[in-house]
Amino acid sequence: MSEGTLIVYSGPSGVGKGTILRPYLESHPEAVLSVSVTTRAPRPGETDGVEYHFITREEFDRLAKSDGLLEHAEYSGNCYGTPRAAVERHIAEGRDVVLEIEVQGAMKIRESFPEAVFVFILPPSYGTLHERLAGRGTETPEAMEARLRTARFELSHAAEYDYVIVNDDVEKAREQLGAIITAAKCRTRNMKKFIDKVCEFHEYA
Numbered sequence: 001m002s003e004g005t006l007i008v009y010s011g012p013s014g015v016g017k018g019t020i021l022r023p024y025l026e027s028h029p030e031a032v033l034s035v036s037v038t039t040r041a042p043r044p045g046e047t048d049g050v051e052y053h054f055i056t057r058e059e060f061d062r063l064a065k066s067d068g069l070l071e072h073a074e075y076s077g078n079c080y081g082t083p084r085a086a087v088e089r090h091i092a093e094g095r096d097v098v099l100e101i102e103v104q105g106a107m108k109i110r111e112s113f114p115e116a117v118f119v120f121i122l123p124p125s126y127g128t129l130h131e132r133l134a135g136r137g138t139e140t141p142e143a144m145e146a147r148l149r150t151a152r153f154e155l156s157h158a159a160e161y162d163y164v165i166v167n168d169d170v171e172k173a174r175e176q177l178g179a180i181i182t183a184a185k186c187r188t189r190n191m192k193k194f195i196d197k198v199c200e201f202h203e204y205a
Protein backbone atom coordinates (compact mmCIF):
# COMPACT_ATOMS: atom_id res chain seq x y z
CA MET A 1 0.00 0.00 0.00
CA SER A 2 1.37 3.46 -0.83
CA GLU A 3 1.40 6.08 1.89
CA GLY A 4 -1.21 8.84 1.94
CA THR A 5 -0.44 12.40 0.88
CA LEU A 6 -0.07 15.22 3.38
CA ILE A 7 -1.77 18.41 2.19
CA VAL A 8 -0.99 21.68 3.95
CA TYR A 9 -3.79 24.15 3.34
CA SER A 10 -3.54 27.81 4.39
CA GLY A 11 -4.95 31.25 3.74
CA PRO A 12 -6.02 34.25 5.79
CA SER A 13 -8.99 34.02 8.10
CA GLY A 14 -12.25 34.49 6.17
CA VAL A 15 -10.79 33.79 2.71
CA GLY A 16 -13.04 30.74 2.29
CA LYS A 17 -10.78 27.78 3.18
CA GLY A 18 -13.55 25.83 4.91
CA THR A 19 -16.11 26.71 2.24
CA ILE A 20 -13.84 25.33 -0.51
CA LEU A 21 -12.59 22.26 1.35
CA ARG A 22 -15.84 20.88 2.86
CA PRO A 23 -17.32 19.36 -0.34
CA TYR A 24 -13.95 17.85 -1.26
CA LEU A 25 -13.84 15.98 2.06
CA GLU A 26 -17.47 14.89 1.71
CA SER A 27 -16.82 13.34 -1.69
CA HIS A 28 -13.39 11.85 -0.85
CA PRO A 29 -13.74 9.54 2.15
CA GLU A 30 -10.08 8.51 1.76
CA ALA A 31 -9.10 12.05 2.80
CA VAL A 32 -9.31 13.26 6.39
CA LEU A 33 -9.04 16.68 7.94
CA SER A 34 -6.69 16.72 10.90
CA VAL A 35 -8.53 17.97 14.00
CA SER A 36 -6.24 20.47 15.72
CA VAL A 37 -6.01 21.34 19.38
CA THR A 38 -6.61 24.97 20.32
CA THR A 39 -6.83 27.16 23.38
CA ARG A 40 -9.37 29.46 21.69
CA ALA A 41 -12.99 29.37 22.89
CA PRO A 42 -15.50 27.46 20.72
CA ARG A 43 -17.64 29.62 18.40
CA PRO A 44 -21.40 29.11 18.57
CA GLY A 45 -22.16 25.85 16.78
CA GLU A 46 -18.66 24.38 17.18
CA THR A 47 -18.36 21.01 18.95
CA ASP A 48 -15.39 19.71 20.89
CA GLY A 49 -13.66 16.96 18.87
CA VAL A 50 -15.26 18.04 15.57
CA GLU A 51 -13.89 21.45 14.50
CA TYR A 52 -11.18 21.35 17.20
CA HIS A 53 -10.18 19.71 20.43
CA PHE A 54 -10.69 22.68 22.76
CA ILE A 55 -8.10 22.47 25.54
CA THR A 56 -6.60 24.66 28.26
CA ARG A 57 -3.25 26.41 27.97
CA GLU A 58 -1.79 23.96 30.52
CA GLU A 59 -2.94 20.94 28.49
CA PHE A 60 -1.56 22.57 25.33
CA ASP A 61 1.86 23.17 26.92
CA ARG A 62 2.00 19.57 28.17
CA LEU A 63 1.21 18.22 24.67
CA ALA A 64 3.79 20.46 23.03
CA LYS A 65 6.49 19.50 25.59
CA SER A 66 5.85 15.77 25.19
CA ASP A 67 6.30 15.99 21.38
CA GLY A 68 2.61 15.23 20.89
CA LEU A 69 2.26 17.97 18.23
CA LEU A 70 3.63 17.90 14.67
CA GLU A 71 3.71 21.69 14.73
CA HIS A 72 2.17 24.45 16.77
CA ALA A 73 1.87 28.22 16.58
CA GLU A 74 0.26 31.21 18.21
CA TYR A 75 -2.41 33.02 16.20
CA SER A 76 -4.32 36.10 17.36
CA GLY A 77 -3.55 35.41 21.02
CA ASN A 78 -4.47 31.70 21.00
CA CYS A 79 -2.43 28.52 20.54
CA TYR A 80 -3.12 25.98 17.80
CA GLY A 81 -1.40 22.65 17.14
CA THR A 82 -1.59 19.49 15.00
CA PRO A 83 -1.78 16.26 17.01
CA ARG A 84 1.04 14.03 15.76
CA ALA A 85 -0.30 10.49 16.37
CA ALA A 86 -3.48 10.70 14.27
CA VAL A 87 -1.69 12.26 11.27
CA GLU A 88 1.10 9.68 11.28
CA ARG A 89 -1.40 6.80 11.62
CA HIS A 90 -3.61 8.02 8.76
CA ILE A 91 -0.67 8.62 6.41
CA ALA A 92 0.71 5.13 7.16
CA GLU A 93 -2.75 3.67 6.42
CA GLY A 94 -2.65 5.29 2.96
CA ARG A 95 -5.16 8.04 3.72
CA ASP A 96 -4.64 11.64 2.61
CA VAL A 97 -4.51 14.13 5.46
CA VAL A 98 -5.34 17.83 5.16
CA LEU A 99 -3.78 20.22 7.68
CA GLU A 100 -5.75 23.48 7.63
CA ILE A 101 -3.16 25.56 9.43
CA GLU A 102 -1.68 29.05 9.44
CA VAL A 103 1.60 30.08 7.82
CA GLN A 104 4.10 29.67 10.70
CA GLY A 105 2.95 26.09 11.28
CA ALA A 106 3.02 25.39 7.54
CA MET A 107 6.66 26.48 7.34
CA LYS A 108 7.54 24.07 10.17
CA ILE A 109 5.82 21.24 8.29
CA ARG A 110 7.83 22.21 5.20
CA GLU A 111 10.99 21.35 7.20
CA SER A 112 9.76 18.05 8.66
CA PHE A 113 7.62 16.82 5.69
CA PRO A 114 9.16 18.27 2.50
CA GLU A 115 7.10 15.77 0.46
CA ALA A 116 3.82 17.42 1.58
CA VAL A 117 1.86 19.54 -0.93
CA PHE A 118 1.35 23.17 0.07
CA VAL A 119 -1.76 25.05 -1.08
CA PHE A 120 -2.57 28.69 -0.27
CA ILE A 121 -5.97 30.33 -0.79
CA LEU A 122 -5.86 33.99 -1.83
CA PRO A 123 -8.76 36.48 -1.73
CA PRO A 124 -9.42 38.44 -4.94
CA SER A 125 -8.50 41.57 -2.92
CA TYR A 126 -7.83 42.66 0.65
CA GLY A 127 -11.16 44.53 0.67
CA THR A 128 -13.04 41.34 -0.25
CA LEU A 129 -11.35 39.53 2.62
CA HIS A 130 -12.57 42.23 5.01
CA GLU A 131 -16.12 41.93 3.64
CA ARG A 132 -16.18 38.13 3.94
CA LEU A 133 -14.86 38.11 7.49
CA ALA A 134 -17.34 40.81 8.51
CA GLY A 135 -20.16 39.02 6.64
CA ARG A 136 -19.50 35.77 8.52
CA GLY A 137 -20.22 37.63 11.75
CA THR A 138 -18.19 35.33 14.01
CA GLU A 139 -15.60 37.81 15.31
CA THR A 140 -15.78 40.83 17.58
CA PRO A 141 -14.57 44.05 15.88
CA GLU A 142 -11.26 43.76 17.82
CA ALA A 143 -10.74 40.10 16.84
CA MET A 144 -11.56 40.94 13.24
CA GLU A 145 -8.99 43.76 13.17
CA ALA A 146 -6.36 41.42 14.64
CA ARG A 147 -7.14 38.75 12.01
CA LEU A 148 -6.94 41.29 9.19
CA ARG A 149 -3.57 42.51 10.49
CA THR A 150 -2.30 38.92 10.59
CA ALA A 151 -3.66 38.44 7.06
CA ARG A 152 -1.06 40.91 5.73
CA PHE A 153 1.74 38.75 7.16
CA GLU A 154 0.15 35.58 5.80
CA LEU A 155 -0.36 37.02 2.30
CA SER A 156 3.33 37.95 2.21
CA HIS A 157 4.15 34.21 2.46
CA ALA A 158 1.76 32.97 -0.24
CA ALA A 159 4.51 32.65 -2.85
CA GLU A 160 6.31 30.10 -0.67
CA TYR A 161 3.52 27.58 -1.26
CA ASP A 162 3.49 25.08 -4.16
CA TYR A 163 0.05 26.22 -5.39
CA VAL A 164 -2.08 29.32 -5.01
CA ILE A 165 -5.83 29.41 -5.66
CA VAL A 166 -7.64 32.75 -5.99
CA ASN A 167 -11.06 32.32 -4.38
CA ASP A 168 -13.09 34.69 -6.55
CA ASP A 169 -15.56 31.94 -7.43
CA VAL A 170 -16.26 29.05 -5.03
CA GLU A 171 -16.99 26.44 -7.71
CA LYS A 172 -13.84 27.27 -9.67
CA ALA A 173 -11.74 27.22 -6.49
CA ARG A 174 -13.20 23.82 -5.53
CA GLU A 175 -12.33 22.40 -8.95
CA GLN A 176 -8.80 23.76 -8.73
CA LEU A 177 -8.26 22.26 -5.28
CA GLY A 178 -9.48 18.86 -6.51
CA ALA A 179 -7.15 19.02 -9.52
CA ILE A 180 -4.14 19.98 -7.37
CA ILE A 181 -4.71 17.12 -4.91
CA THR A 182 -5.24 14.61 -7.75
CA ALA A 183 -1.98 15.70 -9.39
CA ALA A 184 -0.10 15.70 -6.09
CA LYS A 185 -1.16 12.12 -5.37
CA CYS A 186 0.51 10.99 -8.63
CA ARG A 187 3.86 12.59 -7.84
CA THR A 188 6.73 10.12 -7.98
CA ARG A 189 7.89 11.12 -4.48
CA ASN A 190 4.55 10.02 -3.04
CA MET A 191 4.52 6.80 -5.09
CA LYS A 192 8.14 5.78 -4.51
CA LYS A 193 7.36 2.68 -2.40
CA PHE A 194 4.74 1.55 -4.90
CA ILE A 195 7.07 2.05 -7.88
CA ASP A 196 9.85 0.15 -6.09
CA LYS A 197 7.47 -2.73 -5.43
CA VAL A 198 6.39 -2.96 -9.07
CA CYS A 199 10.04 -2.89 -10.24
CA GLU A 200 10.90 -5.65 -7.76
CA PHE A 201 8.02 -7.78 -9.10
CA HIS A 202 9.29 -7.41 -12.68
CA GLU A 203 12.82 -8.47 -11.69
CA TYR A 204 11.55 -11.84 -10.47
CA ALA A 205 8.63 -12.45 -12.86
Ligand SMILES: Nc1ncnc2c1ncn2[C@@H]1O[C@H](COP(=O)(O)OP(=O)(O)OP(=O)(O)O)[C@@H](O)[C@H]1O
Nearest residue numbers: 012013014015016017018019132136167168169170
Ligand atom coordinates in the same frame (compact mmCIF):
# COMPACT_ATOMS: atom_id res chain seq x y z
N1 LIG B 1 -15.93 32.84 -3.36
C1 LIG B 1 -16.68 33.37 -2.37
N2 LIG B 1 -17.51 34.39 -2.65
C2 LIG B 1 -18.25 34.96 -1.67
N3 LIG B 1 -18.25 34.58 -0.38
C3 LIG B 1 -17.43 33.55 -0.04
C4 LIG B 1 -16.61 32.89 -1.01
N4 LIG B 1 -15.91 31.92 -0.37
C5 LIG B 1 -16.27 31.96 0.92
N5 LIG B 1 -17.18 32.94 1.14
C6 LIG B 1 -17.81 33.35 2.42
O1 LIG B 1 -16.75 33.93 3.22
C7 LIG B 1 -16.95 33.65 4.60
C8 LIG B 1 -15.69 33.03 5.17
O2 LIG B 1 -15.52 31.71 4.64
P1 LIG B 1 -14.88 30.53 5.51
O3 LIG B 1 -15.50 30.47 6.86
O4 LIG B 1 -14.92 29.31 4.65
O5 LIG B 1 -13.39 31.08 5.64
P2 LIG B 1 -12.08 30.42 6.33
O6 LIG B 1 -10.94 30.78 5.47
O7 LIG B 1 -12.33 28.96 6.56
O8 LIG B 1 -11.99 31.19 7.71
P3 LIG B 1 -11.27 30.80 9.12
O9 LIG B 1 -9.83 30.53 8.84
O10 LIG B 1 -11.46 32.02 9.96
O11 LIG B 1 -12.00 29.60 9.68
C9 LIG B 1 -18.16 32.72 4.69
O12 LIG B 1 -19.28 33.49 5.08
C10 LIG B 1 -18.32 32.17 3.27
O13 LIG B 1 -19.66 31.86 2.97
Ligand SMILES: Nc1nc2c(ncn2[C@@H]2O[C@H](COP(=O)(O)O)[C@@H](O)[C@H]2O)c(=O)[nH]1
Nearest residue numbers: 013036072073075080081082100101102105
Ligand atom coordinates in the same frame (compact mmCIF):
# COMPACT_ATOMS: atom_id res chain seq x y z
N1 LIG C 1 -0.31 26.35 13.01
C1 LIG C 1 -1.58 25.93 13.14
N2 LIG C 1 -2.61 26.71 12.72
C2 LIG C 1 -3.85 26.22 12.84
C3 LIG C 1 -4.11 24.95 13.39
N3 LIG C 1 -5.46 24.75 13.39
C4 LIG C 1 -6.01 25.84 12.84
N4 LIG C 1 -5.05 26.73 12.51
C5 LIG C 1 -5.20 28.05 11.87
O1 LIG C 1 -5.47 29.03 12.84
C6 LIG C 1 -6.13 30.13 12.21
C7 LIG C 1 -7.32 30.55 13.03
O2 LIG C 1 -8.29 29.52 13.06
P1 LIG C 1 -9.79 29.82 13.58
O3 LIG C 1 -10.47 28.49 13.58
O4 LIG C 1 -9.65 30.44 14.94
O5 LIG C 1 -10.39 30.78 12.58
C8 LIG C 1 -6.54 29.65 10.81
O6 LIG C 1 -5.61 30.19 9.88
C9 LIG C 1 -6.38 28.16 10.91
O7 LIG C 1 -6.07 27.59 9.64
C10 LIG C 1 -3.00 24.15 13.80
O8 LIG C 1 -3.12 23.01 14.28
N5 LIG C 1 -1.77 24.69 13.66
